[in-house]
Amino acid sequence: MEYGKLGPNDPGGSSRRSTTPLTNSTPSSNKKLIFLSLLAAALIVTAAISAAVVTLVRSHASADKNHPNLARKPTQAISRTCSKTRFPTLCINSLLDFPGSTTASEEDLVHISVNMTLRHVSHAFFASTGLSYAATESKVSSAYDDCLELIEESMDALSRSFDSILSPSGISDTGVAAGSTEDVMTWLSAALTNQDTCAEGLEGTSGSLKEQMVDNLKDLSELVSNSLAIYSASGSGDFSGVPIQNRRRLMEEDSVNGGNFPRWLSKRDRRLLSLPQSAIQADITVSKSGDGTVKTIAEAIKNVPDHGTRRFIIYVRAGRYEENNLKVGRKKTNVMFIGDGKGKTVITGKRNVIDGMTTFHTASFAASGAGFIARDITFENYAGPEKHQAVALRVGADHAVVYRCSIVGYQDSCYVHSNRQFFRECDIYGTVDFIFGNAAVVFQKCNIYARKPMAQQKNTITAQNRKDPNQNTGISIHNCRILPAPDLASVKGKFPTYLGRPWKMYSRTVYLLSYMGDHISPRGWLEWNGDFALDTLYYGEYMNYGPGAAVGQRVKWPGYRVITSTVEANRFTVAQFIAGSAWLPSTGVAFAAGLST
Numbered sequence: 215m216e217y218g219k220l221g222p223n224d225p226g227g228s229s230r231r232s233t234t235p236l237t238n239s240t241p242s243s244n245k246k247l248i249f250l251s252l253l254a255a256a257l258i259v260t261a262a263i264s265a266a267v268v269t270l271v272r273s274h275a276s277a278d279k280n281h282p283n284l285a286r287k288p289t290q291a292i293s294r295t296c297s298k299t300r301f302p303t304l305c306i307n308s309l310l311d312f313p314g315s316t317t318a319s320e321e322d323l324v325h326i327s328v329n330m331t332l333r334h335v336s337h338a339f340f341a342s343t344g345l346s347y348a349a350t351e352s353k354v355s356s357a358y359d360d361c362l363e364l365i366e367e368s369m370d371a372l373s374r375s376f377d378s379i380l381s382p383s384g385i386s387d388t389g390v391a392a393g394s395t396e397d398v399m400t401w402l403s404a405a406l407t408n409q410d411t412c413a414e415g416l417e418g419t420s421g422s423l424k425e426q427m428v429d430n431l432k433d434l435s436e437l438v439s440n441s442l443a444i445y446s447a448s449g450s451g452d453f454s455g456v457p458i459q460n461r462r463r464l465m466e467e468d469s470v471n472g473g474n475f476p477r478w479l480s481k482r483d484r485r486l487l488s489l490p491q492s493a494i495q496a497d498i499t500v501s502k503s504g505d506g507t508v509k510t511i512a513e514a515i516k517n518v519p520d521h522g523t524r525r526f527i528i529y530v531r532a533g534r535y536e537e538n539n540l541k542v543g544r545k546k547t548n549v550m551f552i553g554d555g556k557g558k559t560v561i562t563g564k565r566n567v568i569d570g571m572t573t574f575h576t577a578s579f580a581a582s583g584a585g586f587i588a589r590d591i592t593f594e595n596y597a598g599p600e601k602h603q604a605v606a607l608r609v610g611a612d613h614a615v616v617y618r619c620s621i622v623g624y625q626d627s628c629y630v631h632s633n634r635q636f637f638r639e640c641d642i643y644g645t646v647d648f649i650f651g652n653a654a655v656v657f658q659k660c661n662i663y664a665r666k667p668m669a670q671q672k673n674t675i676t677a678q679n680r681k682d683p684n685q686n687t688g689i690s691i692h693n694c695r696i697l698p699a700p701d702l703a704s705v706k707g708k709f710p711t712y713l714g715r716p717w718k719m720y721s722r723t724v725y726l727l728s729y730m731g732d733h734i735s736p737r738g739w740l741e742w743n744g745d746f747a748l749d750t751l752y753y754g755e756y757m758n759y760g761p762g763a764a765v766g767q768r769v770k771w772p773g774y775r776v777i778t779s780t781v782e783a784n785r786f787t788v789a790q791f792i793a794g795s796a797w798l799p800s801t802g803v804a805f806a807a808g809l810s811t
Contacts, residue, residue: 286307286310288306288309288310289315289316289317289318291318291319291320291323292305292306292309292310292315292316292318292323293306294320295309295320295323295324295327295444296309296440296444298443298444298447299439299440299443299444300436300439300440300443300682301436301439301440304433304436304437304440305327305440305444308330308334308433308437308440309323309326309327309330312326312329312330314326315330321448323444324379324444324445324448325376325379325380327440327441327444327445328372328375328376328379328402328441328445329376330437331372331434331437331438331440331441332369332372332373332376334433334434334437335365335368335369335372335405335409335434335437335438336369338365338430338431338434339362339365339366339369341430342358342361342362342365342426342427342430343362345358345423345426345427346423347423350421350423351419351421351570352569352570352571353418353419353570353571353572354416354419354420354421354423354424355423356415356570356571356572356575357412357415357416357419357424357427357572357575358423358427359575360411360412360415360572360574360575361412361415361416361427361431363543363582364408364409364411364412364574365408365409365412366544367404367405367408367544367582367610368404368405368408368409368434368438370544371401371402371404371405371408372401372402372405372438372441374393374397374401375393375397375398375401375402375405375441375445377393378393378394378397378398379398379445394793396686396793398445399442399445399446399686400612400633400634400654400686401612401633402438402441402442402445403442403632403652403654403682403684403685403686403687404610404612404632404633405438406435406438406439406442406681406682406685407631407632407652407679407681407685407687408632409431409434409435409438410435410652410679410681411574411631412431413428413431413435414572415572415573415574415575416428439682439684442682442684442685443682443684446684494527494529494552495527496527496528496529496552497526497527497528498514498517498518498527498528498529499528499529499531500513500514500528500529500530500531500535501531501533502531502533502535503531503533506529506531510535510537511528511530511535511537511540511561512537512539512540514528514530515528515540515541515542515546515549518542518546518549520545520546520547521545521547522546522547522548522549523547523548524548525548525549525550525585525587526548526549526550527550527552528549528550528551528552529552529553530551530552530553530554530559530561530591531553531554531559532553532554532555532558532559533559533560534560534562535559535560535561535562536561536562536563536564536578537561537563538563538565540561540563540578540579540580541577541579541580541581541582542580542581542582542583542586542611543582543583544582544583544584545583546583547583547584547585548583548584548585548586549581549583549585549586549587550586550587550588550589551587551588551589551591552589552590552591553589553590553591553592554590555590555618556590556591556592556618556619556620556641557592557620558590558592559590559591559592560591560592560594561578561579561591561592561593561594562578562592562593562594562595562596563576563577563578563579563594563595563596563606564595564596564597564601564604565577565578565595565597565604566595566597566601566602566603566604567601567602567603567604568597568600568601568602569601573603573605573626573629574605574608574629574631576595576597576603576604576605576626577595577605577606577607577608577629578593578594578595578605578606578607579593579606579607579608580607580608580609580610581608581609581610581611581614582609582610582611582631583611584611584612584613584614584633585611585612585613585614586609586611586613586614586615587614587615587616587617587801587803588607588615588616588617588619589615589616589617589618589619589803590617590618590619591619591620592619592620592621592622593606593607593619593620593621593622594606594620594621594622594623595622595623595624595627596623597623597624598624599624599625599645599667599668599671600668601624602625602626602646603625603626604623604624604625604626604627605623605626605627605628605629606621606622606623606627606628607619607621607627607628607629608629608631609629609630609631609635609653610631610632610633610653611633611635612633612634613633613634613797614633614634614635614636615635615636615637615638615798615801615803616635616636616637616638616640617637617638617639617640617801617803618638618639618640619637619640619641620640620641620642620643621640621641621642621643621644622641622643622644623643623644623648624644624645624646624648624665624667625644625645625646625647625648626644626646626647626648626650627642627643627644627648627649628642628644628648628649628650629650629651630649630650630651630652630653630655630689631651631652631653632651632652632653632687633653633654634653634654634655634792634793635653635654635655635656635792636655636656636658636788636792636798636803636805637655637656637657637658637660638658638659638660638803638804638805639658639659639660640657640660640661641660641661641663642657642660642661642662642663643663643665643699644663644664644665644675645664645665645666645667645668645671645673646667646671646672646673646674647674647676647677647715647717648664648674648675649662649675649676649677649689650676650677650678650679650717651678651679652678652679652680652681652685652687652718653687653689654686654687654688654791654792655688655689655690655792656690656692656786656787656788656791656792657689657690657691657692657694658692658693658694658788658805658806659693659694660691660694660695661694661695661697662675662691662694662695662696662697663697663698663699663702664696664697664698664699664702664711664733665699665701665702666699666701666702666705666709667709671709672709672710672711672712672740673702673709673710673711673712674711674712674713674714674715674740675696675711675712675713675714676689676691676713676714676715676723677714677715677716677717677721678714678716678717678718678721678722678723679717679718679721680718680719680720680721680722681718681719681720682720683720683750685720687722688722688723688724688752688786688791689714689722689723689724690723690724690726690786690787690791691723691724691725691726691728692726692727692728692786692787692788692806692809693726693727693728693806694725694728694729695728695729695731696713696725696728696729696730696731696734696760696762697729697731697733698711698731698733702733703733706732706733710733710735711733711734711735712734712735712737712738712739712740713725713734713738713739713753713755714739714740714753715739715740715741715742716741716742716746716747716748716751716753717742718747719746719747719750719751720747720750720751720752721747721751721752721753722751722752722753723752723753723754724752724753724754724755724756724777724783724786725754725755725756725758726756726757726758726777726783726786726787726809727756727757727758727759727809728758728759728763729758729759729760729763730758730759730760730761730762730763731760731761731762732760732761732762733762734762734763736764736766736767736768737767737768737769738755738765738767738768738769738774739753739768739769739771739774747773748771748772748773749771749772749773750773751771751773751774752773752775753771753773753774753775754774754775754776754777754782754783754786755768755775755776755777756776756777756778756782756783757783780809783809784808784809787806787807787808787809788805788806788807788808789807789808
């Protein structure tokens with residue numbers, strides 16, 4: 215939820231086409247009139263048929279379970295393929311409408327499904343770009359802007375997935391290196407998260423713009439879910455992505471400080487990323503005093519080349535930077551931000567949902583360009599607890615690293631939105647759901663501080679929102695310290711702190727080998743609303759220690775488990791959960807690949 219993500223613990227807490235008849239004013243154009251009239255009639259009939267097909271497909275979308283009737287008889291290949299999905303009726307009808315599907319094999323239907331979904335998402339994007347939001351309230355316009363950004367990112371993710379499925383090894387037809395199985399699972403999972411975030415932002419709003427957007431979005435989440443399920447069933451399993459022959463080696467590595475760089479990274483960049491901060495030559499220096507390249511972070515981002523393949527470094531000198539809508543967009547790839555240290559270089563803001571923003575839109579700083587790195591910076595949202603959702607840092611970039619940073623806020627301060635992420639040696643402060651989102655993310659050697667919330671509130675550290683069982687996402691907290699902030703320490707008995715609560719049906723969070731202070735409630739975990747998701751979530755604890763780590767009084771939910779198997783625990787480590795041993799070495803950031811720390 216967006217503003218609706220005030221759980222039980224928070225106080226208070228499409229365009230229509232019109233046609234006009236063609237007219238003729240001169241006898242000499244009678245033949246042209248006849249031709250144009252016939253052409254117009256054909257187009258009208260075609261449009262009517264298309265509309266009927268779309269209406270028919272949509273009528274089955276959300277009613278799969280109760281209305282299993284199909285538009286037409288599917289082939290055996292389509293039937294078998296769609297039986298693996300959560301929305302089989304929509305799957306069958308949408309595939310039957312796609313050229314070539316009725317003669318396709320089950321193997322062919324994997325890429326046909328992604329291609330068909332990409333076309334639906336692309337149509338929704340272009341249908342939405344021309345909508346006007348003049349005179350709409352700020353929440354609606356904020357949600358609309360979010361949707362355009364998110365749908366465009368979904369198009370990109372689906373396009374890369376499609377290319378990779380067609381060219382599972384080597385180079386795709388577009389000249390881009392094909393992704394691995396884990397890449398495709400990640401990108402499809404991210405596309406689904408994007409659609410959900412867009413829809414959530416529109417919740418609680420009203421008006422013509424919202425109605426048109428809802429119509430444009432119809433069935434998109436279900437179509438992406440079906441593509442994800444079909445691809446997942448074609449040979450990839452959960453926690454996949456690391457070649458079998460490499461898993462033992464990766465599990466035995468204690469740490470990696472170099473080597474295994476991606477092939478596209480130049481020798482110069484490999485050397486550059488291994489240097490200490492003082493020896494790094496930045497491409498742009500930001501300084502408020504004017505003695506740098508630019509004075510603002512926004513200007514620095516504007517000067518980053520699109521789709522960069524080498525590391526582009528922005529050094530932000532000490533100071534407090536409050537700028538609106540700071541965002542490293544999806545086209546700004548391989549960007550590294552370096553500051554002068556926690557508390558010295560501070561990127562801050564105060565946007566929040568109470569003042570009319572979506573949660574997604576409140577971030578003081580956001581990054582969605584692949585390969586994003588932040589180091590030695592504080593990200594802050596100082597709106598305060600009374601403003602509810604107010605994000606300090608939002609990350610949706612694939613292969614993102616946040617290193618030696620502070621993320622400071624209250625509710626929803628650290629938004630790990632989507633794709634693969636790694637946080638190392640960070641300090642994270644908040645109250646309600648302050649680490650939340652649907653990335654595949656590992657927090658390693660971080661200090662996680664619960665702050666004093668508002669009266670009658672409970673602290674919840676995580677709110678993971680995995681909505682689909684096929685998404686390869688979750689939050690892994692490994693070798694961290696779970697502590698009370700100074701303002702909570704003296705009153706911790708009045709404000710219980712929980713390890714997490716399930717925002718969505720398949721919420722997945724684990725704590726491994728971490729210290730837990732005595733501010734953690736003996737129950738450990740908190741319900742979202744009644745028995746919602748308690749039998750479908752996956753919450754696990756493995757060999758944690760400290761006064762708050764005792765598991766004797768933990769919740770008895772079907773989805774909660776005390777992990778006793780090292781094989782199971784290893785599934786949530788850097789090497790396996792985010793396949794980090796394949797890409798993290800190129801960042802120059804130390805990490806533990808397996809359980810050893």
